[in-house]
Amino acid sequence: MGINGIVKGLGITLKHFIETYWVDIKYKGKRYGTESGIEDRKSFDTKGIFTVQYPEEKIKVPEAFRYIPFLVYDEGELGEKEIRCTSCGICAKVCPPQCIWITRSVNPETGKPVPKPAKFFIDVDICMNCGLCAEFCPFEAIRMDHDYEIANIDRFAHHIYDLDKLLKPASYYAEIRPTQFKEEEDARKEKEAKKAAARAAKQT
Amino acid sequence: MQSEKINKPDINIPPELQSQVAVTTLDRIYNWSRASSLWPMMFGLACCAIEMIITAASRVDFSRFGMEVMRPSPRQADVMIVSGTVTKKMVPQIVRLFNQMGEPKYVVAMGACASGGGPFKEGYNVVSGIDKFLPVDVYIPGCPPTPQALLHGLLVLQKKIEKEKLTDAEWYKKDFHEEIPIPILGPDLLDPRKFHLFKKELETTTEEFLIESDAKGEEA
Numbered sequence A: 001m002g003i004n005g006i007v008k009g010l011g012i013t014l015k016h017f018i019e020t021y022w023v024d025i026k027y028k029g030k031r032y033g034t035e036s037g038i039e040d041r042k043s044f045d046t047k048g049i050f051t052v053q054y055p056e057e058k059i060k061v062p063e064a065f066r067y068i069p070f071l072v073y074d075e076g077e078l079g080e081k082e083i084r085c086t087s088c089g090i091c092a093k094v095c096p097p098q099c100i101w102i103t104r105s106v107n108p109e110t111g112k113p114v115p116k117p118a119k120f121f122i123d124v125d126i127c128m129n130c131g132l133c134a135e136f137c138p139f140e141a142i143r144m145d146h147d148y149e150i151a152n153i154d155r156f157a158h159h160i161y162d163l164d165k166l167l168k169p170a171s172y173y174a175e176i177r178p179t180q181f182k183e184e185e186d187a188r189k190e191k192e193a194k195k196a197a198a199r200a201a202k203q204t
Numbered sequence B: 001m002q003s004e005k006i007n008k009p010d011i012n013i014p015p016e017l018q019s020q021v022a023v024t025t026l027d028r029i030y031n032w033s034r035a036s037s038l039w040p041m042m043f044g045l046a047c048c049a050i051e052m053i054i055t056a057a058s059r060v061d062f063s064r065f066g067m068e069v070m071r072p073s074p075r076q077a078d079v080m081i082v083s084g085t086v087t088k089k090m091v092p093q094i095v096r097l098f099n100q101m102g103e104p105k106y107v108v109a110m111g112a113c114a115s116g117g118g119p120f121k122e123g124y125n126v127v128s129g130i131d132k133f134l135p136v137d138v139y140i141p142g143c144p145p146t147p148q149a150l151l152h153g154l155l156v157l158q159k160k161i162e163k164e165k166l167t168d169a170e171w172y173k174k175d176f177h178e179e180i181p182i183p184i185l186g187p188d189l190l191d192p193r194k195f196h197l198f199k200k201e202l203e204t205t206t207e208e209f210l211i212e213s214d215a216k217g218e219e220a
Helices: A002-026 A035-042 A090-094 A132-136 A170-176 A178-203 B002-006 B026-035 B047-056 B091-100 B111-116 B147-162 B192-219
Strands: A067-075 A081-083 A100-106 A113-123 A142-145 A167-169 B079-083 B106-110 B138-140
Touching: A067 A113, A067 A170, A090 A100, A090 A132, A132 A142, A167 A170, A170 A178, B026 B147, B047 B079, B047 B106, B047 B111, B047 B147, B079 B091, B079 B111, B079 B147, B106 B111, B106 B147, B111 B138, B138 B147
Parallel strands: A067 A167, B079 B106, B106 B138
Antiparallel strands: A067 A081, A067 A142, A100 A113
């Protein structure tokens, strides 16, 4: 019957209504503007209805949240950037709106291609945040970002991202996507261990 | 926070008077009042419009920045949020709404489709970026941008307004001729200025078509 649905819906509304006041009573009016209150409001299992005071406090985004891709680089021992990208071009091929441009760098002495990107551009105003580039990348070099505050007043000056803007350290990646990062690191270590074992077996 | 923004022209007010007296410049108070009462126009085009509705609703609530009154009439609106895919059929209407807005007016391109065409940038029926037709002030990437990203974009617009100067404002000048953009689409597309030609063509073709179909009907 339709009435059951109406009653159920009204029940949910009533639950939200009561919870809003219940949480306010529980925090004794200190839910707004205090550290613990803001922490509670940011968490995923927060209850009740409230307004997020946006520039001061922000809703936490889930780990799988996707916005504009970025390039991961590993920090070397001397602080140099070891770019994971090998400029294979798979991301540019799978990108549905075709917003990625890559140029492979060339060794100036021999003229042979080097597996590093010379230029890497993403037009963030075209990107549709589908995450296919991150899924297809065989080197775990391109990943989806969490930073959504990138609105700007000029499209071509600010919204064509080059290598400088796209490169972010692996530590940042580990921070925003801890579960995925851990999975990938474990898989990589396992692979390396297997390789080492195979090499050892060959030598003996 | 807001009073700090107005009260800044290097004049030392004695501390006992600071809560009662404010000294400001005309530019600053003008920009402050305009930036904190941006009324967006109430129209949505695609999925980005849903995010815009969420931004207006209670959780992220842009009325905290003086944007609560979404005006359905372009005459009363200050900012046009182009929220979604702009099809070639829709462009003439959007440009017309923009032309009907009073100065000062601002355009926010929300989402990938409005700013650059997005996944449809080479499509046969979608405009690759509203900036080909309107002067866009803020571009918000995302597909669609989250409510907070839209709010960030609107705050960027507020910052842009706060940097304007009354003396530079074109719309107060004597010889100001408002530029009225007219959408010119590609050759295979609708050009509203040639509408009478289309109509003529349509009349002749439909007549022919009717005759043809009649002839076919007789044969059958």
